[in-house]
Amino acid sequence: MAMKLESVVPFGRSLDEYIQMFALTENDLQKSILGVGDGPASFNAEGTQRGYRIQSIDPLYAFTAAEIKSRFDAVVNNIIQQIKDSPDDWVWTYHRSVEQLRRSRERSTKLFCADYEQGKAEGRYAIAELPNLKYGDSEYDLGLCSHFLFLYSDQLDEQFHLEGICEMLRVCKEVRIFPLLTLSLKPSQHLGAIVQKLETKGHKCNIQTVPYELQRGGNKMLRVTN
16 A cells, blocks of 8 residues: 555654664674665765665655655644643653754754655665565665654554564564654553564564663663574
8 A cells, every 4th residue: 555645754863863772883884774664864864975885765765855845844843842742751861952853853854855866866765664675685784673663563563563573684684673662652562572472483682771762761772683
């Protein structure tokens, strides 16, 4: 089923946020990286400028930069207002204020849009989505999934999560997923069962505390290796 742009909330993160969210070392950044569900993050744009090898996938990439930017502009005020209306739900250590958060999202979206058409022409932005990826076995060293798996646990069931993570593990030698909270700021109800099933399949799982926190309590990442 084709994605409907009006159902999307395109809120992208920066390269530095990815580094903090996924505890990426300089050695990690030298690896081949697959970003799953990157949306309008500037991770690829900024990383490519530094010589990193990043492939971003998202069904959102069926749309043009202008369409994605227009959708961002349509939702950003509402998202910022929701954050202002729930002050106890957020931690202002990385982003110092809601205003700084907005500026950061605007900057990431601007950098993404400026890079997008060239990146699509180079194949760095591709239309794809879990749980079926078009890449070969172990084609990438590291797979990153930001603000999709586990965050949408109330919308996506345990089976989808298991199939999606297993597909990422087929394509990537290591997978990292952040955050492990749902949109309602509760630990994902799927996490325990997913970890158990992955370990049964022979994968090594580790829940790691990371330096980044915006959702209160959302400072943990799942690392899975083959």
